[in-house]
Amino acid sequence: MDNFTPVSALAGGVLIGLASVWLLAANGRIAGVSGILHGLFAQPPGDRRWRAAFIAGLILAGFAWHALAGGFSPRELGLGWVALAGVLVGFGTRIGGGCTSGHGVCGLGRFSLRSLVAVMVFMATGMAATFVMRHVL
Amino acid sequence: MISAFGAGLLFGIGLWVSGMANPRKVLDFLDIAGNWDPSLLLVMGGAVAVTAVAFRPLLKRKPMDFKTRVDAPLVAGAALFGIGWGIGGYCPGPALTAISNLSVEILVFVPAMIAGGLFAKIVSPAGPGA
Numbered sequence: 001m002d003n004f005t006p007v008s009a010l011a012g013g014v015l016i017g018l019a020s021v022w023l024l025a026a027n028g029r030i031a032g033v034s035g036i037l038h039g040l041f042a043q044p045p046g047d048r049r050w051r052a053a054f055i056a057g058l059i060l061a062g063f064a065w066h067a068l069a070g071g072f073s074p075r076e077l078g079l080g081w082v083a084l085a086g087v088l089v090g091f092g093t094r095i096g097g098g099c100t101s102g103h104g105v106c107g108l109g110r111f112s113l114r115s116l117v118a119v120m121v122f123m124a125t126g127m128a129a130t131f132v133m134r135h136v137l
Numbered sequence: 138m139i140s141a142f143g144a145g146l147l148f149g150i151g152l153w154v155s156g157m158a159n160p161r162k163v164l165d166f167l168d169i170a171g172n173w174d175p176s177l178l179l180v181m182g183g184a185v186a187v188t189a190v191a192f193r194p195l196l197k198r199k200p201m202d203f204k205t206r207v208d209a210p211l212v213a214g215a216a217l218f219g220i221g222w223g224i225g226g227y228c229p230g231p232a233l234t235a236i237s238n239l240s241v242e243i244l245v246f247v248p249a250m251i252a253g254g255l256f257a258k259i260v261s262p263a264g265p266g267a
Contacts, residue, residue, distance in 0.1 A: 002172070003165055005156055009176035012155020013183025019148035020184065021191040026140035028199060031148060033230040034218075038254040053138045054145035055233060061149025062158065062237030071238040072159045079245050081224055086232075086246040088221025090253025093229060095261055096214020097204065100228040101148075103215070104181055109188025110196060110203070117207050122219030123167075129223025130167035 020105050023054065032102020033058070034093030081133075092122075149234040155180040158235050160226025167223050210261060221253075 020031035027050055029036075040051045065071075093099045096118055098107060103122075107115020149158075156162040157180055165174035222228050227235070227246055235243050 003162075003174040003176075005174075005176050006179055009155050009179035010183040012151045012153070012157065013180035013185075014187055015151030015154055016148055016180070017151075017184035017187025017191075019144045019151060020188050021195070022147065023141060023144035024192065024195050026144065028201075029141070030201070031144065033148075033228075033233065034254070037229055037233070037251070038258075041251060041255060042258055049138055050141040053141040054148075057142040057145025057147075058149040058230065058233045059236050061146050061153065062234040064146075065150065065153040065158075065234075066237040069153070071235070072161070074238070074240045074242055075161065077225070077242065079241065082242050082245045083249045085221040085225025085227065086249025087253035087256070088217050089225070089228065089232070090221075090250035090255075091257045092214045092216070092218025092221060092253075094214070094254040094257035095210050096216075096218055097211060099218060099230070100181075100222075101230050105184040105188055106192070108181075108185045109192045111189070112203065112205070114203075114205055114207050114211060118211055118215040121212055121215035122222060125216045125219030126167045126223035127169055129220045130164055131170055131223075133224055134164070134168055135170055 016101075016105055017109070020101070020109070024106075029054075030102060030106050032098050032106055034090075034099040035097070035102050038090075038094050096122075148230065151184075152231055152234050155183075158231045160231070160235075163222075163228075163231070164226040167226075214257075 023029050023031040036051045036054055040048055098118060103115040103118040152158045156176060166177035225246060232246055232250060236247060
């Protein structure tokens, strides 16, 4: 566990929580990133502006961080795997109605049983898939 | 509009501060059989500690309609999402904020994720919502 970073993890988590509270308080919206993204492509046009604004902020945060602290080096993961992972994440979050933020940060924060089940399921299958990728294949 | 932009910006900064924008760190959490990194638990714990306190009064003042049923699409969708997450190490938030890497990997992942969502809409046209 030499890679455990408790202080930055907790600090970053609090910032994510504050951002979610901010979006609910100011916009009356749940900060579920998959739902915000999918809605951008699926909703009637009137609903798109806040979604685009949130995602623009999310993307800009990456470029700001990159300029100040740098990004991370790419891995050796075949692009076929990357594409499969992307499709599964997009498909699964759309069918399951949420991801780590919508079901995790926000759903658990309102003590939703539905979200708790989702979190337990995707944690379990995530661990299983990582096990197969890292230790079996 | 501006408030949603600010919320997204802060959310993204939180992802970078926590280390979760890096898929390697996420996979080190999911890899319980390897050199396990429990950091993600503290990220989730820190975030949920904040939402658990602040969401209740906000939702009491302005109630929202949430789905409550634990049904097959929820479980199947979460299971598939988890598999994709475990393969790539990206969930939607980190994937979007990691576009700044401008790596081939992320430029393949994000369009694939959007395509997966569009395909799901064809299969199951019900609206999104956690």
